[in-house]
Amino acid sequence: MTEGISQAERPQVLEEKTGDLFNKFDAVIHTRQTLLDGGVEDPFGLVMEKVLSPTRAICNGRDTILLGTYNYMGMTFDPDVIAAGKRALDEFGSGTTGSRVLNGTYAGHRDVERALREFYAMDHAMVFSTGYQANLGIISTIAGKGDYIVLDIDSHASIWDGCALGNAEVVPFKHNDIEAMDKRLGRIPEGAGKLVILEGVYSMLGDIAPLKEMIAVAKRHGAMVLVDEAHSMGFIGPNGRGVAEDQGVLDQVDLVIGTFSKSVGTVGGFCVSNHPKFEILRLVCRPYVFTASLPPSVVATAATSIRKLMHSGAKRAHLWENSKRLHGGLKALGFTLGTEVPQSAIVAVIMPDLERGAMMWEALLKEGLYVNLARPPATPAGMTLLRCSLCAEHSSEEVETILGMFERAGKAVGII
Amino acid sequence: MDRAAVDDRIRSLIEPFNKKGAPIEDAATFAGDLEFDSLTVMDFVAAIEDEFDIIISMNQQAEIENYGNLVDAVHKLIAE
Numbered sequence: 439m440t441e442g443i444s445q446a447e448r449p450q451v452l453e454e455k456t457g458d459l460f461n462k463f464d465a466v467i468h469t470r471q472t473l474l475d476g477g478v479e480d481p482f483g484l485v486m487e488k489v490l491s492p493t494r495a496i497c498n499g500r501d502t503i504l505l506g507t508y509n510y511m512g513m514t515f516d517p518d519v520i521a522a523g524k525r526a527l528d529e530f531g532s533g534t535t536g537s538r539v540l541n542g543t544y545a546g547h548r549d550v551e552r553a554l555r556e557f558y559a560m561d562h563a564m565v566f567s568t569g570y571q572a573n574l575g576i577i578s579t580i581a582g583k584g585d586y587i588v589l590d591i592d593s594h595a596s597i598w599d600g601c602a603l604g605n606a607e608v609v610p611f612k613h614n615d616i617e618a619m620d621k622r623l624g625r626i627p628e629g630a631g632k633l634v635i636l637e638g639v640y641s642m643l644g645d646i647a648p649l650k651e652m653i654a655v656a657k658r659h660g661a662m663v664l665v666d667e668a669h670s671m672g673f674i675g676p677n678g679r680g681v682a683e684d685q686g687v688l689d690q691v692d693l694v695i696g697t698f699s700k701s702v703g704t705v706g707g708f709c710v711s712n713h714p715k716f717e718i719l720r721l722v723c724r725p726y727v728f729t730a731s732l733p734p735s736v737v738a739t740a741a742t743s744i745r746k747l748m749h750s751g752a753k754r755a756h757l758w759e760n761s762k763r764l765h766g767g768l769k770a771l772g773f774t775l776g777t778e779v780p781q782s783a784i785v786a787v788i789m790p791d792l793e794r795g796a797m798m799w800e801a802l803l804k805e806g807l808y809v810n811l812a813r814p815p816a817t818p819a820g821m822t823l824l825r826c827s828l829c830a831e832h833s834s835e836e837v838e839t840i841l842g843m844f845e846r847a848g849k850a851v852g853i854i
Numbered sequence: 855m856d857r858a859a860v861d862d863r864i865r866s867l868i869e870p871f872n873k874k875g876a877p878i879e880d881a882a883t884f885a886g887d888l889e890f891d892s893l894t895v896m897d898f899v900a901a902i903e904d905e906f907d908i909i910i911s912m913n914q915q916a917e918i919e920n921y922g923n924l925v926d927a928v929h930k931l932i933a934e
Contacts, residue, residue, distance in 0.1 A: 586911075591896055601912070608912040610896065618900065625909045819893055 469792075476793065478800045481811040491515055492703075492831045497808055505826045505840060506810040510783045511672045511753055512831030513703030513743045522742040523704075523735040530734035538565075539720060542731030550741040554710055557744050558679055558694065562716040565708045565737070567729050569668055569697030570596040572707030575725035576664065576693060577635065578604035585631035588622050588656075590614065590647070592640050592818050594666065603725075606633070613640070613818065616651050623659035632661035638681030639669035642817050642825070643776030644784030646670075650685040657690060664693040672701025672747045673754055673783055673830075698740045701747060706732050706740055753830040757783055760828045760837050767841040768826075772854040776823065786812075787824040787844075794851060795822035801847035807840060860906075860929045867905055868921075871898045880922030887920075906932050 455461075474480060479498065488496040492512035493504050513519055526546055536542035547565060554563035566572040577600030581587050585606040589597060592613040601608045609626075611618040619634070626632055634656040636647050649665065656663050667680030675683030678701070682688040692713060698706035709719075720726060732740075758780075765780035768787060776786030789795030792813055799811040802824070810825040817823055828837075848854035865878060872878065876888050884890045890898065899910055902924075908931045910918075918924050 586909075607909075607914075609909055610912065612896065612900065621904065622909060625903070625907060815892075820891065 473792070473796055476796070478796045479803060481796055481799050484803075484808070489514075493829050493836065495808070497803065500803070500806055502803070502806050502808045503832075503836060503840060503843075504808050505828065505832075506808050507829065508669070508700035508827055509703060509829050509831075510669075510757060510827065511701040511703070511747060511750060512829045513701065513746070516703070516743065516746065518746065519703065519739045519742045523739040526734040526738035532735070533733045534731045536730060537727055538731045539727050544731075544734055544737070546734045546737040546741065547731060550706075550737040550744070551708075553741040553744040554708055557677075557748055558688075558710045560694075560710045561712045561714075563708055563710045564716070564719060564723075564726065565706055565732065566726055567707070567732055568705060569695070569699055569707035570599075571725040571729065572695050572697070572709055573597050573600045573666065574603055575600070575723040576695060576709050576719070577601060577633070578725070579719060579723040580662075580693075581606035581631065581633045585633065586626045587633045587635060588619060588626075588661065589635040590619075590637065590640075592642065593635060593637065594641065594668070595816070597635055597637075597666065606631075614645070614647055614652075616648060616655060619652060620655045620659075623656065623661060626659075632656075632659060633664060634661045635664045635666070637669075638665055638667040638674065639782040639784065641669050641784060642812060642821075642823060643786045644669075644780075644782045644825075645777045646674075646681050646781045648685075649682050650687050653682075653687050653690045662692040663690065664695060665691045666695040668695070668697045668700055669782060669784065671696045672750070673757055678747055678750065678754060698736070698743075702740050702743045704736050704739045704743070706736060750830075757828060757830040759834070760830070760832050761785065763834070763837050764826060764828060764840065767837070768844060771841070771845050771848065773844070773848065783828045785826045785828070787826065789822040789824060790853065792822045794853060795824060798824060798847055798851045798853055801850050802843060805843040805847055807843045807847075855929070855932060857925060857929045860932070861925045863905060864902060864921075864925055864928065867901050868898065871901075878921055880920065880925070882921045883919055884921075884924075902928060908932060 484497055486495040486497050492509045492514050495502055495504055530544055534542040551563040551565055573596035581604050583605040587601050587606045588609045590613055591610040609622050611622050636652055639646050653663050665682050670680040672678045674681050682691050693709055693711045696708050698704045761780045761783050765785050769775055774788040802809055812823040812825050814820045871894055874889055882888055918927055
């Protein structure tokens, strides 16, 4: 079965024809081919045949602990969430077949936006069909020709694509470098609109941003601030509102971007804001207007999940324990990690190169552990990472089991 | 500042980034001849921005393929 999957996914080497628009992918095809020829299971072709719980699945035929999902709060199998989804399927059907501004706004879409306003204690909430589209839509719409976007160089692809879709001048600065950001803001021509884009948690290394300091600098320069809290929502901050809440500066953030595909446990994206003119975005934001709205079952599960996340302090505490134990345990085993101390639910293990990263990934999979293999261009500084993301539903015993798996695989591959 | 003076200052800035010791000519491309990866580009651009107190946005960087383009672009930016 395993071989079958790898074979079917394996790209064939084809003769090069001039004018073939696919020739530009030859370097990627070659890298992938070399990796697979080495005999490893395809890290980017994994299939989950059965999902047993937020933390367990049958992957490529094996019972596997999941340590590479964004199911931070383990809401995907919550009985109330599932029941809400089933009810919505029965009552509202399988899909809306339309845009939010035409026939695609059902009671459930309004309700999930209400749930978000309650969750963040903010005036406005706008739900997109994915988190990617939320960044794409908000950034490309509010920052126009003549405006400046100042953003962290390690920003997520959806942020970069939002910049590319719009017409603003795009000015990156070194990751988490307050002074570099300050200098760039200071050089922007007088009178130009300024948008600073930051993330709460950077998902590759799992490190957080010094939002308090950075937002103060942005405000001093008169910039508006957008913070993507995709990887912190539900977990970080006293009410799970994210890193900005945790650092006491949420009221300084003009726009918070988030997703339903991580802690919330389904799919969809959103923006919340207190800006008095926010609602006009529903008419001018193309990635909001020109796409179908989320299915009724999805918004119903999201609303139920968001409201439960408001009262999940005990789960947040357990997830922090898991993160600290895994981080400390891996460090003690001699692995090189992305952060000195655990800062989020992501623990990134730095691999010496892609080849050994893929070997380690496969060794872990054979042990019964799934982690993300992350590699350039998704990763900073050309790093290959084994990215572990913990879940509040991982038991303390499971974390110990995971450490044992890492020890055996790391020794077998020769990394520790 | 004239173009030659801009060229001089950029030439001294590029040295620590030019690990290959490739000849710096107007036609030298950053990705090809100088083998700059995206991180090197970022650090190099930041060094130039700090030296001349300017912004070279990503939009402008997209137009700069070789060393000569860069000197022209910086020369133009500081004249503005």
